Structures are given as C-alpha cells and as structure tokens.
Amino acid sequence: MELKKAILERRSIRAFSEKPVEKNLLKELLTAGIYAPTAGNIQPWLFFSITDPDGINKIRTISPGMLSDPKALICVCSDQKKAFERAGKGGKTLSLMDCAMAAQNIMLRAYDLGLGSCVIRSFNPNALREIVGAPDHIQPELIVTIGYPAENPDTPARNTDVIYREEYGKKEEGK
Amino acid sequence: MELKKAILERRSIRAFSEKPVEKNLLKELLTAGIYAPTAGNIQPWLFFSITDPDGINKIRTISPGMLSDPKALICVCSDQKKAFERAGKGGKTLSLMDCAMAAQNIMLRAYDLGLGSCVIRSFNPNALREIVGAPDHIQPELIVTIGYPAENPDTPARNTDVIYREEYGKKEEGK
Numbered sequence: 227m228e229l230k231k232a233i234l235e236r237r238s239i240r241a242f243s244e245k246p247v248e249k250n251l252l253k254e255l256l257t258a259g260i261y262a263p264t265a266g267n268i269q270p271w272l273f274f275s276i277t278d279p280d281g282i283n284k285i286r287t288i289s290p291g292m293l294s295d296p297k298a299l300i301c302v303c304s305d306q307k308k309a310f311e312r313a314g315k316g317g318k319t320l321s322l323m324d325c326a327m328a329a330q331n332i333m334l335r336a337y338d339l340g341l342g343s344c345v346i347r348s349f350n351p352n353a354l355r356e357i358v359g360a361p362d363h364i365q366p367e368l369i370v371t372i373g374y375p376a377e378n379p380d381t382p383a384r385n386t387d388v389i390y391r392e393e394y395g396k397k398e399e400g401k
Numbered sequence: 402m403e404l405k406k407a408i409l410e411r412r413s414i415r416a417f418s419e420k421p422v423e424k425n426l427l428k429e430l431l432t433a434g435i436y437a438p439t440a441g442n443i444q445p446w447l448f449f450s451i452t453d454p455d456g457i458n459k460i461r462t463i464s465p466g467m468l469s470d471p472k473a474l475i476c477v478c479s480d481q482k483k484a485f486e487r488a489g490k491g492g493k494t495l496s497l498m499d500c501a502m503a504a505q506n507i508m509l510r511a512y513d514l515g516l517g518s519c520v521i522r523s524f525n526p527n528a529l530r531e532i533v534g535a536p537d538h539i540q541p542e543l544i545v546t547i548g549y550p551a552e553n554p555d556t557p558a559r560n561t562d563v564i565y566r567e568e569y570g571k572k573e574e575g576k
Contacts (some may be wrong), residue, residue: 227403227404228402228403228404229402229403229404229407229509229510229513230429230433230510230513232404233433233436233506233509233510234432234436236436236438238438253573254405256564257409258405258408260559260560260561260563260564261408261409261411261559262505263411263413263505263508263520265522267557269559269560269563271563272563272564272565273563273564273565274565274566274567274568274569275564275565275566275567276566276567277567278567281567281568305563319497319522320522322494322497322498322501323497323498323500323501323504323522323542323543324501325498326497326498326499326501326502326505327501327502327504327505329498329502330437330438330501330502330505330506331408331505333438334404334408334509335404335405335408338404338405345438347440347494347495347498358565358567358568358569359568359569359570360569361569364569367498368498382442384435384436384444385435385444386435388435388444388446388447388448388480389431389435389447389448389450390447390448390449390450390533391449391450391451392449392450392451392452392453392456392533393449393456393533393534394449394533394534394535394536394539395534398428
C-alpha cells in the first residue's frame with residue numbers, strides 16, 4: 227500500500243473479528259516497530275507480542291482503556307536502564323517518544339496488512355509488568371491492540387487550524 | 402512508495418543540499434503529521450513550518466542537537482491547555498506521545514517525497530517558544546529538520562533481541 231494512503235486512511239479500530247492474527251503478520255508489525263528511530267540509536271525498548279487468550283484477558287482486566295476484544299497485543303515497553311545509561315534522567319522522556327514512534331510504525335503497518343489496531347495508554351503499568359514477568363527497569367508505555375477489523379469507522383475530522391508559518395498566528399497565504 | 406519500504410529505508414539525515422524545500426511538499430508533511438492518532442482525538446498540538454533562513458538560524462543557535470544545515474523545520478508543539486482540559490496532569494505525557502507519532506508520520510512522508518529528515522529534542526524549548534512568539538501553554542516538544550539529502554547513510558543495525566512472545570525471556574520458536 228502507498229505510504230500516503232496508509233497515513234490518511236488508518237483508523238483506530240475498537241471492534242475485532244474472531245479471526246486470529248497470523249504469527250508471520252505479527253512479526254512484520256514488530257519489524258516495523260524496531261525500524262522507528264531512537265535517540266542516539268540506543269533502541270531503549272522491549273516488545274511483547276501476546277496472542278494467548280488467557281494472557282490477553284489478564285491484560286484487559288488491568289486496562290480500562292481497552293474497550294475491545296483484540297486477538298493480539300503488542301506491549302511496547304521502554305528499557306529504563308538503557309535509557310538512563312545513555313541520557314540520564316532525560317532518557318525517560320526520550321524513550322517514551324521512541325516507544326510512541328515505534329507504535330505508530332506498528333499501526334501503519336497493521337493497516338497496510340489489512341489489520342486493525344488501536345493504541346492504549348490507560349492501563350496499570352506495574353500490573354502489566356507483573357503479568358509478563360518483566361524486571362523493574364522495563365516500563366510498559368503503550369499497548370497496541372490488534373485484530374481483523376469488525377468495523378469501518380469514518381476518519382474523524384482533522385483540525386487544520388493548528389499549522390502556522392514562521393511564527394505564531396501567521397497562516398498560509400489565502401487561509 | 403510502499404509503506405514497508407518507507408519504514409525500513411527511512412534514515413536520519415544530517416547533511417542537506419542547498420536546494421530549498423517546496424512549500425507544497427511541506428504542506429504534505431504537515432498533513433501527514435495531523436493524521437497521526439491522538440488520545441481522545443483532542444489533537445492537542447500546534448505545528449510551525451519554518452523556511453525563513455533567519456528563523457532557522459535563530460533556532461539552530463538554541464538547538465545543540467541540530468548538527469546540520471536544514472532548509473526547513475517543522476516544530477511540533479503540544480498544546481498543554483487542550484491536553485490538560487481533557488486529561489488533567491496525565492495529558493502532559495499523552496500529548497508528548499501524540500507529538501512523537503505525528504513526527505514519525507512527517508519523517509516517513511518526507512522519505513516518501515525524496516526528502517531527508519531528522520528528529521531533535523535537544524533544544525531549549527523556552528527559547529524556541531519565544532522565537533516563534535507562542536504563548537506559554539504551547540510547549541515545543543520536537544523539531545523535525547528537513548531538506549534534500551546530501552548523504553546516504555547506511556541503516557544502523559537493529560537489535561532484534563528485544564522481542565518476546567507472551568512473557569519475559571520467551572523468544573520465538575527457533576530463536
């Protein structure tokens with residue numbers, strides 16, 4: 227699929243069909259994730275790919291933001307040890323942004339492969355860390371829910387009134 | 402360009418040619434930016450598109466992370482008023498992630514259009530806010546430098562040892 231099409235047409239999907247997500251497709255999504263840029267190329271992250279229904283249910287229980295019944299999850303975590311070693315306290319914010327860019331790559335690639343996805347931050351990170359058995363320096367940042375879409379929502383209107391040229395208040399000519 | 406190609410081949414570019422960036426291309430990048438998802442679809446952001454050499458020079462002066470001579474900049478800012486109204490204090494982190502996803506869209510689309518880009522967080526946000534004349538609730542989060550590439554760097558190796566299945570320590574079969 228053309229990149230432009232994926233960017234403009236991707237939608238957050240919150241209703242999924244029963245069809246499971248093939249493992250080779252999940253692998254494609256994870257590859258897209260790790261090709262996002264990271265500050266200083268330290269790749270301060272860890273990804274969990276979860277398709278076990280029991281695991282998904284546990285994570286749903288601690289994720290008020292998960293309003294769907296996804297067939298797969300990718301949990302995008304920062305590695306605070308790697309982030310701190312490179313950038314000190316500033317590494318926290320940098321690794322958060324790195325994880326967000328990885329999630330965006332994952333969601334675009336999901337749409338490209340005919341999958342639906344939605345990114346969630348409303349969950350209990352400590353509980354999630356325990357569920358996947360990760361050590362303390364692994365910080366769950368985002369969950370991407372994945373499945374075959376069972377809805378086809380409209381693209382919500384974008385506010386184009388948020389773009390200035392050169393300085394605050396100055397719009398494109400003719401706007 | 403195919404989405405997959407853009408994701409795998411995009412590189413951070415730090416050397417740009419003298420050729421200016423056409424305004425219609427910058428518009429395409431900004432459109433890509435605003436099509437990123439935002440928490441609750443509040444679009445808590447503001448974008449500055451800067452091509453005036455004097456403006457770029459001023460911003461370079463307060464951006465130690467800008468190791469290049471870009472022909473255009475897109476400053477991605479969060480709107481802390483919108484973010485707070487919707488999500489309280491949590492809006493700060495959410496809007497930061499929204500901005501990072503927008504930046505990733507912008508960089509992918511830049512590569513798609515034959516442009517090079519690099520994302521920067523190492524700058525003085527208060528000084529940048531003053532340069533563009535933005536009010537206090539507008540928080541500069543990222544700068545994307547843009548221009549026609551004058552280098553063709555190799556893709557740095559990706560660590561694939563950061564992907565687990567179901568739980569910590571459990572790798573793909575055969576890995």
